[in-house]
Amino acid sequence: MSTGYRNLNRKRIFVIVLMAIVMILLIFADLFTGSSNMSVKEAIDILLDGPSNESKYHFILWAVRMPMTMTCLGVGASLALAGGQMQTILQNPLASPYTLGISSAAGFGAALSVVTGFPFIPISWINISVSALIFALGTSALIFTLCKRNADTKTMILIGIVVTFLFSALQSLMQYLASQEQLSEIMHWMFGSLSKASSQGAVVCIACFVFIFILSMGSTWQLTCLSAGEERAKSLGIDTERLRRKIYLCSSLLTAVSVSYVGSIGFIGLVAPHLARSYVGDDQRFLLVLSPIMGAIILLAASIVAKIMKPGEIIPVGIITNLVGVSFLLYLLLRKRL
Amino acid sequence: MRERCNMELKIQDIKVSFGDKKVLKGVNLELSGEGLYAVVGVNGTGKSVLMKSLAGIQAYSGKTILTDGDEACPKKDIAYVPQATNLNSSLTAFEMVLLGKVKQLRLRVPDDVISEVYEVMDRLKIRNLENQKFASLSGGQKQLVIMAQALLSKPKLLLLDEPTSALDLYHQLNLLSLAGQYCKESGAMAIIIMHDLSQAARFCKKIAVLKDGKVFRFGKPKEVLTEQIIRDVFNVDAEIGCSGSGYTTVLPVAITT
Ligand SMILES: Nc1ncnc2c1ncn2[C@@H]1O[C@H](COP(=O)(O)OP(=O)(O)O)[C@@H](O)[C@H]1O
Ligand SMILES: [Mg+2]
Numbered sequence: 001m002s003t004g005y006r007n008l009n010r011k012r013i014f015v016i017v018l019m020a021i022v023m024i025l026l027i028f029a030d031l032f033t034g035s036s037n038m039s040v041k042e043a044i045d046i047l048l049d050g051p052s053n054e055s056k057y058h059f060i061l062w063a064v065r066m067p068m069t070m071t072c073l074g075v076g077a078s079l080a081l082a083g084g085q086m087q088t089i090l091q092n093p094l095a096s097p098y099t100l101g102i103s104s105a106a107g108f109g110a111a112l113s114v115v116t117g118f119p120f121i122p123i124s125w126i127n128i129s130v131s132a133l134i135f136a137l138g139t140s141a142l143i144f145t146l147c148k149r150n151a152d153t154k155t156m157i158l159i160g161i162v163v164t165f166l167f168s169a170l171q172s173l174m175q176y177l178a179s180q181e182q183l184s185e186i187m188h189w190m191f192g193s194l195s196k197a198s199s200q201g202a203v204v205c206i207a208c209f210v211f212i213f214i215l216s217m218g219s220t221w222q223l224t225c226l227s228a229g230e231e232r233a234k235s236l237g238i239d240t241e242r243l244r245r246k247i248y249l250c251s252s253l254l255t256a257v258s259v260s261y262v263g264s265i266g267f268i269g270l271v272a273p274h275l276a277r278s279y280v281g282d283d284q285r286f287l288l289v290l291s292p293i294m295g296a297i298i299l300l301a302a303s304i305v306a307k308i309m310k311p312g313e314i315i316p317v318g319i320i321t322n323l324v325g326v327s328f329l330l331y332l333l334l335r336k337r338l
Numbered sequence: 339m340r341e342r343c344n345m346e347l348k349i350q351d352i353k354v355s356f357g358d359k360k361v362l363k364g365v366n367l368e369l370s371g372e373g374l375y376a377v378v379g380v381n382g383t384g385k386s387v388l389m390k391s392l393a394g395i396q397a398y399s400g401k402t403i404l405t406d407g408d409e410a411c412p413k414k415d416i417a418y419v420p421q422a423t424n425l426n427s428s429l430t431a432f433e434m435v436l437l438g439k440v441k442q443l444r445l446r447v448p449d450d451v452i453s454e455v456y457e458v459m460d461r462l463k464i465r466n467l468e469n470q471k472f473a474s475l476s477g478g479q480k481q482l483v484i485m486a487q488a489l490l491s492k493p494k495l496l497l498l499d500e501p502t503s504a505l506d507l508y509h510q511l512n513l514l515s516l517a518g519q520y521c522k523e524s525g526a527m528a529i530i531i532m533h534d535l536s537q538a539a540r541f542c543k544k545i546a547v548l549k550d551g552k553v554f555r556f557g558k559p560k561e562v563l564t565e566q567i568i569r570d571v572f573n574v575d576a577e578i579g580c581s582g583s584g585y586t587t588v589l590p591v592a593i594t595t
Contacts, residue, residue, distance in 0.1 A: 004468050005432050005452055091425070221443045228437060228472075229425040232484075235393050235418040236440050236491070282428045285445060 012280040019279075019293045026300040030069045033307045035314075036060050063199075071197040071261070072299040072317075074205035076268055078258045080295025081213060082251035083269025084276065084287060088227045089244045089251075090156055093332065096269035097255035098325075100143060100156070101163030102136050103266060106259035108167040109135030110189040111174035114182050125196065128189075132260035139163060140252035144245075192265035192318025194303060201261050208257045209292070212250045216288055219243060223284040265318045267325020268295050274332070298324070342525035343406040343494050346370045352400035354387050361387050362398070363551035369544070372525045374518055376538035379548035380572060385531045386421055388548070389499050392529070393418035406494055414441065417493035419484045421500045421531075422477060431475065431483045432468040435459060438490030458486045461516055463509065478504035485513060489520060496520070496528035503533065514541045535563055535576075535588040547571055559586045569594050 051062040083096035113131035121127040225233040272295035280286035302320040349367040361384040390396035404411040459465040502510040539559035
């Protein structure tokens, strides 16, 4: 049976497959770009060789570039999935980890850790991440409990703005108190950069994404109902409170893990779900798959641009996503179809 | 075909207030048997609030008991079509209707569900809207889409909040006779908020008149639609008549001075 609905879905699957191919191509492109003069052919050979310490290039590709690329994949997908979920459950197209202030909370957590050593775990990179994680999760929980009493989604976004202001003020305080050395460490964090990427980090991030992706796929139809509005979802018999809590927890966790790992990479969570929605609509069966793909594509592209913009140096990707993101946000606002 | 249901709805002392403002001050109603029931009243008496309470969207004090024979009905047996739906969703009209079957949907939507969706859209004459974004439809079209969603879910209690207010005559009649037909076939009951009293008399077996947060009168159209009651409730002088086919008609003539 060939119907309008089936045809529409076929088109959507086609777009998803196409974007998945683009993503895979970008993964290779990202692996092949960098400041060492490795040719594409050499890089392919080394990829086929598998990880080893045979040559300097082996090391560069497998121990330096691979973790960065995988981090792009994991972080881009996670932020996009989290952003899409937040937009659905808060019914606000401007919701995302960044606009709700969760990213800046994590940024402050990191700065606090750099300056004061909080939470005093002897291994330094874990120490900073744990501090960021604590603040990200704490802020998510705070936003959620604040909004429980006043479930209005506009209020929620305003609270997000307040939270962002609060943490940027606190962040400035930390920067003021920081030594020159600490300052550059904090900066790194604020910009969101892949230079701290590690294979362990990438694995944790991707594993977390996969886990939460599968969990969310279990509620796709309920989420689709919720995207049709609170009232509609309720009258279709969905326990919206429970669904909200569950999905909010999922997206907070995803956000927290990503930002505590690479710092605040803004706007992926806003832009990617929007692009995905414009291709496949609000049926979450498609949206939950395409959003992360778009997120990964954007971050991989940003990473490639960051590497070639200034040869020999890597510009923090966060700066690039922010530039793209701000223009996109402006476009959304001007379009007035929010 | 499943067995026809044997519906009964008892509404006991429903009260709703917003802050200091008491909107519903103890609504009592007992409906039994299939068919359409109308709720009428002036703007702002709380008709919509009552309907939302029944739909489980509005918190209230008091009790509603919905039973099918001896069994209490779960919430999924109630479908609600609101007065207006505003949302940011990019769902298409088809997808919106499809959600009426949400409890039975898995990763792949089965063919028979798709045909059911088309069938109900055909019956409401909205198949041509299938690929349009729900958000881009007109108010009346949105209501028809939600109505299709409601019918698809095969409810035992259908709640329609001013389903005809935004529709042209053709779609008004189509919608009301479809609702009537659905109730007749399945034994379900439908509660419909309307403003057109003649239409209420034409399609509904009983009419509840809401005034000052309470049920002012409840009964057959002939009993409720009297010059006196219409003057008391609406402040309007009306001529009550009887159509050729025996329905009560209400012709509003002037504002009571
Ligand atoms: N969510 C709400 N908050 C405050 N007041 C409300 C709310 N919903 C309805 N009301 C008030 O309740 C009264 C009844 O509203 P409603 O049921 O929509 O009237 P109608 O009978 O015209 O459908 C109105 O005065 C309205 O202002
Ligand atoms: Mg109303």
